[in-house]
Amino acid sequence: EVQLVESGGVVVQPGGSLRLSCAASGFTFDDYAMHWVRQAPGKGLEWVSLISWDGGSTYYADSVKGRFTISRDNSKNSLYLQMNSLRAEDTALYYCARDPASGYDSGYMDVWGKGTTVTVSS
């Protein structure tokens, strides 16, 4: 079964840092680009970041550029999101999601995890 499981979400103070993880199983992880998407409480979806299958290319939303870093460890079938200089507006449920194209990124998401909650509050 194809599965994505996020972890690492906690309550953190403004200005703090956090690293989210996403464990993938049931598919050949290093064939696929991966995304992070977030959803603030009661709000819509916001695309956060994309990393290519080999980690060689990364892209970010303007709202997180310079503060967040996406990375992956294909030997561990894992995706990460390093979040620095956190702000109250970063409070959200963070989903990792698979890009369905093998060997490149198509841009949309066909498999989603259940998400992990980040709360930025003093």
Add this chain to the structure above:
Amino acid sequence: AIWMTQSPSLLSASTGDRVTISCRMSQGISSYLAWYQQKPGKAPELLIYAASTLQSGVPSRFSGSGSGTDFTLTISCLQSEDFATYYCQQYYSFPYTFGQGTKLEIK
């Protein structure tokens, strides 16, 4: 960035109805558009990609159309399990963006 206007934000309908949701782009995106369904407390699910291609396993009552700047999601005969929130997403250029969402509720 490409701005998206999704409408309506709230749609009331009954089982068996045919409904349409619109997504308009601030610039042309060819057919680089996807539609997702999200139920309360659940992750989104992919319905349609490339504007009109149905994702495997999605019922045929869902269809998508459009290209350029104007896109539509149609549900031809609403079932009880279709009451949810729907989002469009453009993947023509970075940063990728989602529409604001349409909540489909029971009338």
